[in-house]
Amino acid sequence: MEGRNKCAACFRQFNKMEHLVEHMRISYHSVHEPMCGICRKHCRSFESLREHLIGPLPKVDCERIFKDRGCDLCLTIFSSRNALWAHRSTCQFSRPNNAILYRMASLGIQDELRIDSSRGKAVALACKMVGGGSDGSLDLCARVCLVDEYERIIFHAYVKPTLPVTNYRYESTGIRPEFLRDAMPLKQVSRKIQDYLCNGEPIWQIRSRSGRARILVGHGLDHDLKCLELEYPPMLIRDTAKYPPLMKTSKLSNSLKYLTKAYLGYDTQTGIQDPYEDCVGTMRLYTRMRSLAHRTQDYPLATDPQNRNNYASWRQTELERMSPENLLELSRSDYYCWCLDSN
Template sequence: MESSDTLRNKCAACYRQFNKMEHLVEHMRISYHSVHEPTCGICGKHCRSFESMREHLIGPLPKAECERVFKERGCDICLTILGSRNALRVHRETCQLSRGNAGLLHRMGNLGIYDEIKVDNNRAKVVALACKMVGGGSDGSLDLCARVCLIDEYENIIFQTYVKPHLPVTNFRYETTGVRPEFLRDAMPVRQVSRKIQDFLCNGEAIWKIRSRGGRARILVGHGLDHDLKCLDMEYPPILIRDTAKYPPLMKTSKLSNSLKYITKAYLGYDIQTGIQDPYDDCVATIRLYMRMRSQFHKWENYPLATDPQNRNNFAQWRQSELERMSPEELLEISRSDYSCWCLDSRDPSA
């Protein structure tokens, strides 16, 4: 049985135990525990990512009671705990998506290209971007954008075209890209493609004026967007970028990203990037991952980020004595996230 001293020095979020209260305070100062962390629906433990929560539930060294309950009533895709096995069966029918759900528009879209932004998508506030790269340079290792796709949150194609790189292509990587030399011969130049996409994303706002989510500019979703934007020679404000390769709950660790292929299988339940890869499939996967993360219900906080001015003194050194007198639950109550949870987008009326 745990002593009262041990319980007092036990983190109310991740359940780590400390010998002294000052050590727990320092842990809370640097851990950034918050209501936005993935949380076990059985024991309430906070985890830094869904990967760590998956390990907590199903191995390799899971918590025994949580593992038992999860095997009976847990969804292995979204990691939710349901009330009964029947509820789990009904839930899983909607939780597990399929690559074929995109429907007729995708199949029609692949018959040709949309080399003009579709005007009926001008109201889209969230869009996903994906590119496919061919190789340039003497050894073919330099990534050059050869296909690009842009879709809205309803998986409608906004823009899809082949792209003519600004450098000669030395490796078409046909086995994965499906790109042949004749497809790029009369394709739209990369600078023209970039200009069209950037104009659409900015939606009438000057890019240097975009400072928040409250304007007309659109949220951009993708996987490894730094690389895609670099290959398109584009810039876009980080505040409007939602990258599934950099979103902490979807990462392996704080420094390593999961592949889009892996997180699509793990958190949507279907396979992508088999054989010749279509950028539309990548767009659909990232927009679905974004919508799933955005739809999580978390406790509302007026100032949810540790960087918000209102929170800057929550764990200030000059408050050390006061903090050491608080209970673990009180420390958790004042702790805030060090990343912007995508659930906050659902509370932004402009998103």
């Protein structure tokens, strides 16, 4: 009877170990995930962490501490209220002042794209669409803006659509027919932007080696690129609408308006919308995510070949000696963390 009980205990321990190993395989908890600074809980997104700290059903102890000394923008916990107040002045952004830019754009002023390495490696792109088709529901790019990492304008122009415009959507775009009369043709705009992003190299070379190409930042970039009739390698695209830490707990995209308010602290896209504001918002979100201080790993992605045999049978004894926390450290992320761009 004693031997049978001992065997049963060993079997339960084995099952527990198998469960932990399997948990590592499918949870993808890693150093790149948002984590509660109080109880160290791993969360799949910042929205999940926000619910954990603020609600609607927060953890009581974490909520109490967070209300006292937690930043509701970056969700960091600080050692004191004074430290929180000092941090808040740098964490909260103000809305970019684009009044002068808007008046210039209304006059039809267009910029030339010049390849300049001093502007950084990342570029934010945003478009504003007018309507085409019989009911005006077809999106046609009529205005485009590119901004560098320092929020300086690289390119800003009206675009002449290839199809007739049936709805200028003036209430949100501010675009009038006269603005597009002498606008730059779509194909010319697309060629200028692609040449700049590829640093003057052919697109097929960029796909094979991305060392000199620029990182393209934006929100809903698939749609913008489609309307611009422009192709760009997915490995160089950083889309705030598809980045897992910035998505909803349901894995759906958040709007740029919400992300700007929740993570940067100011309102945007009110009244007539300017693509410059969208560029600045996405670039600020990107640089904030890129600057997160995560522990470095030699092979950070679960898809890296070196991580595929982490749990070989000969390591069973080694795994059994580890605590659950140490076991989770062996797990890797299933998405590319933008902090890796800073390396």
